[in-house]
Amino acid sequence: EQQEKWVPRAVNMEIIGTYAQTELGHGTFLRGLETTATYDPNTEEFVLNSPTLTAYKWWPGGLAHTANHCVVVAQLHSKGVNHGVHPFIVQIRDEDTHMPLPGVKVGEIGPKLSFSTANNGFLGFDNFRVPRDSMLMKNAQVLKDGTYVKSRLSKLTYGTMVFIRVMIVTDMAYYLSVGATIAIRYSAVRHQSKPKENEPEPQILDYVTQQHKLFIALASSHAFRVTGQWLWTTFVRVNKALTSGNADTLPELHAVACCLKAVTTRDAASMVEACRMSCGGHGYMTSSYLPILYGITTAACTYEGENTVLLLQTARSLVKAWQKGSKGKPLSPTEAYLMDKSPVPKWENTLDGIIAGFRRVSAGKVQDCVSKIDKLVKMGTSYEDAWNQTSVRLVAASEAHSRAVILATFRAEVSRAAAALSPPLARVLHQLVHLYTVYWALERVGDLLLYTSIAERDVQELQQQYEDLLQKIRPNTVGLVDAFDLRDEILNSTLGAYDGRVYERLMEEALKSPLNAEPVNQSFHKYLKPFMQGKL
Numbered sequence: 428e429q430q431e432k433w434v435p436r437a438v439n440m441e442i443i444g445t446y447a448q449t450e451l452g453h454g455t456f457l458r459g460l461e462t463t464a465t466y467d468p469n470t471e472e473f474v475l476n477s478p479t480l481t482a483y484k485w486w487p488g489g490l491a492h493t494a495n496h497c498v499v500v501a502q503l504h505s506k507g508v509n510h511g512v513h514p515f516i517v518q519i520r521d522e523d524t525h526m527p528l529p530g531v532k533v534g535e536i537g538p539k540l541s542f543s544t545a546n547n548g549f550l551g552f553d554n555f556r557v558p559r560d561s562m563l564m565k566n567a568q569v570l571k572d573g574t575y576v577k578s579r580l581s582k583l584t585y586g587t588m589v590f591i592r593v594m595i596v597t598d599m600a601y602y603l604s605v606g607a608t609i610a611i612r613y614s615a616v617r618h619q620s621k622p623k624e625n626e627p628e629p630q631i632l633d634y635v636t637q638q639h640k641l642f643i644a645l646a647s648s649h650a651f652r653v654t655g656q657w658l659w660t661t662f663v664r665v666n667k668a669l670t671s672g673n674a675d676t677l678p679e680l681h682a683v684a685c686c687l688k689a690v691t692t693r694d695a696a697s698m699v700e701a702c703r704m705s706c707g708g709h710g711y712m713t714s715s716y717l718p719i720l721y722g723i724t725t726a727a728c729t730y731e732g733e734n735t736v737l738l739l740q741t742a743r744s745l746v747k748a749w750q751k752g753s754k755g756k757p758l759s760p761t762e763a764y765l766m767d768k769s770p771v772p773k774w775e776n777t778l779d780g781i782i783a784g785f786r787r788v789s790a791g792k793v794q795d796c797v798s799k800i801d802k803l804v805k806m807g808t809s810y811e812d813a814w815n816q817t818s819v820r821l822v823a824a825s826e827a828h829s830r831a832v833i834l835a836t837f838r839a840e841v842s843r844a845a846a847a848l849s850p851p852l853a854r855v856l857h858q859l860v861h862l863y864t865v866y867w868a869l870e871r872v873g874d875l876l877l878y879t880s881i882a883e884r885d886v887q888e889l890q891q892q893y894e895d896l897l898q899k900i901r902p903n904t905v906g907l908v909d910a911f912d913l914r915d916e917i918l919n920s921t922l923g924a925y926d927g928r929v930y931e932r933l934m935e936e937a938l939k940s941p942l943n944a945e946p947v948n949q950s951f952h953k954y955l956k957p958f959m960q961g962k963l
């Protein structure tokens with residue numbers, strides 16, 4: 428019924444909405460949100476209030492001057508009892524005049540690192556009344572007399588966030604394809620230095636260090652696209668089960684969505700930054716689009732769940748799985764490897780060997796965390812303090828778990844798809860899987876030395892494998908980014924345009940600057956000249 432009322436109007440854009448959950452005082456700790464929705468059975472309305480400055484909603488995208496409705500997450504009070512945070516759909520502006528409604532204080536939060544078009548806003552309520560059916564009642568309900576009907580699973584309220592986290596993984600694949608396209612195309616056009624006096628300046632793409640900076644971004648885009656597809660399929664399956672009342676698989680989805688969102692956003696932000704830096708000064712130009720792209724990707728490390736907080740959510744699941752598995756109980760498919768108690772096998776420098784190695788690292792780290800927590804608790808430390816003192820290791824265990832999931836998924840999905848591909852295309856995709864896997868083995872070699880039987884000669888061989896792969900991938904690099912098929916209008920980059928006219932585009936963009944409208948800018952007459960004449 429509520430969906431019939433709101434969804435059609437939202438689809439045809441009569442309703443422009445946003446998700447107003449975060450407040451000035453709380454973004455992570457949702458149970459600490461201060462906005463209140465108090466039920467008045469006499470009028471069958473909720474009264475929304477922002478009791479403090481820190482209760483003001485702060486950050487919601489589009490809230491400042493665009494949205495006329497929003498989903499407000501507030502502490503629901505009825506019959507004198509606080510039932511915790513619940514979502515409400517609330518009109519905040521007049522649909523004709525767009526004026527804020529009486530009792531609503533709304534505005535712009537000010538300049539940010541990037542996302543300048545996101546119109547993030549603040550929102551406060553002063554005894555603002557909304558009808559009872561404003562409470563989104565799919566999970567919990569408040570009856571006309573104020574009786575609260577509990578949801579069968581309180582965490583279903585948090586479902587929106589799981590959905591967005593799942594989507595963000597695929598988003599990161601896209602952003603990395605943009606960064607890789609810009610930086611690799613530029614690296615094919617840019618010539619610099621003279622390593623060989625009797626030869627012309629080479630393309631910077633031929634420097635192996637440049638390949639090391641860029642090819643991982645290209646490979647990660649494919650790894651995250653494939654993992655994002657797997658995660659979406661998992662989300663659809665879990666959501667279908669939830670619809671029929673079965674929430675058994677939700678905890679696993681929450682845990683894997685948290686760590687994949689955290690790891691893919693962190694990797695995307697750092698690899699886009701590497702793309703920017705690999706383009707030298709021109710990568711620092713706004714017209715290259717790389718600084719804007721960095722601003723967009725680094726924001727994702729914060730929004731939809733701050734990365735550390737999410738990695739700790741996954742760690743919470745891994746520790747619980749370890750404790751469950753140690754009692755012989757079955758574990759979820761993504762966490763089942765934690766109970767592999769077989770002896771550490773002889774190391775193999777193969778994809779399967781490396782994937783197995785990362786699973787050993789993750790299981791080893793989780794076991795170390797459980798042991799440390801148990802030891803601290805036995806010494807009289809509270810569980811919460813023991814958790815906090817172990818949290819650096821818990822985050823590392825989560826990251827290792829996430830990497831094992833990505834490596835295994837990337838390899839399995841490309842192997843599955845390869846059968847339907849032409850041999851040359853299959854070969855190139857396998858090279859990207861190989862590069863991605865060996866790159867991370869070398870990045871985390873310390874962990875592999877701690878938890879597997881990898882030896883020095885294996886590491887040397889992996890380094891050589893990696894350098895050989897850079898050489899093999901080089902001839903196909905421009906073709907691989909062209910295959911992302913990103914139009915110039917989408918790339919929006921002087922460095923990444925398909926025609927490679929970098930220098931002409933840089934100059935064309937520069938000449939558009941208002942500061943170039945006249946040869947002597949007014950600042951000379953207002954400031955420089957008086958200063959030079961000692962008059963300032």
Ligand SMILES: CCCCCCCC/C=C\CCCCCC(=O)SCCNC(=O)CCNC(=O)[C@H](O)C(C)(C)COP(=O)(O)OP(=O)(O)OC[C@H]1O[C@@H](n2cnc3c(N)ncnc32)[C@H](O)[C@@H]1OP(=O)(O)O
Pocket residue numbers: 446448449454455456457458488582585586588589591594595598677678681729730731732733736740743
């Ligand atoms: C349509 C395409 C979209 C694509 C997106 C592209 C992006 C476009 C550009 C910009 C958009 C920007 C959007 C950004 C919007 C936002 O940022 S909205 C606000 C996001 N905010 C958060 O994510 C808040 C993060 N905090 C939390 O989730 C929770 O506070 C917490 C989980 C960290 C802690 O909550 P608490 O109640 O204290 O839980 P715990 O005690 O830790 O755990 C309790 C149990 O509940 C389970 N659980 C927690 N969360 C969930 C969940 N989401 N789903 C399922 N289960 C959950 C948790 O595992 C615990 O279970 P156990 O007790 O069994 O261990």
Ligand SMILES: Cc1cc2nc3c(=O)[nH]c(=O)nc-3n(C[C@H](O)[C@H](O)[C@H](O)COP(=O)(O)OP(=O)(O)OC[C@H]3O[C@@H](n4cnc5c(N)ncnc54)[C@H](O)[C@@H]3O)c2cc1C
Pocket residue numbers: 445446447448449452453454455456485486487488542547726729730731732733734735736739
């Ligand atoms: C670009 C952008 C768009 C956004 N859009 C929206 C939106 O549309 N709607 C919306 O509701 N919100 C939105 N947000 C807000 C966003 O969801 C929050 O900023 C995010 O959830 C983090 O919360 P916080 O800012 O309170 O950070 P905090 O939680 O205060 O984090 C600060 C530090 O504290 C640490 N920390 C916090 N809790 C713990 C813990 N339990 N254990 C260990 N460390 C901890 C964090 O790791 C972090 O290092 C947006 C934010 C950004 C940047």
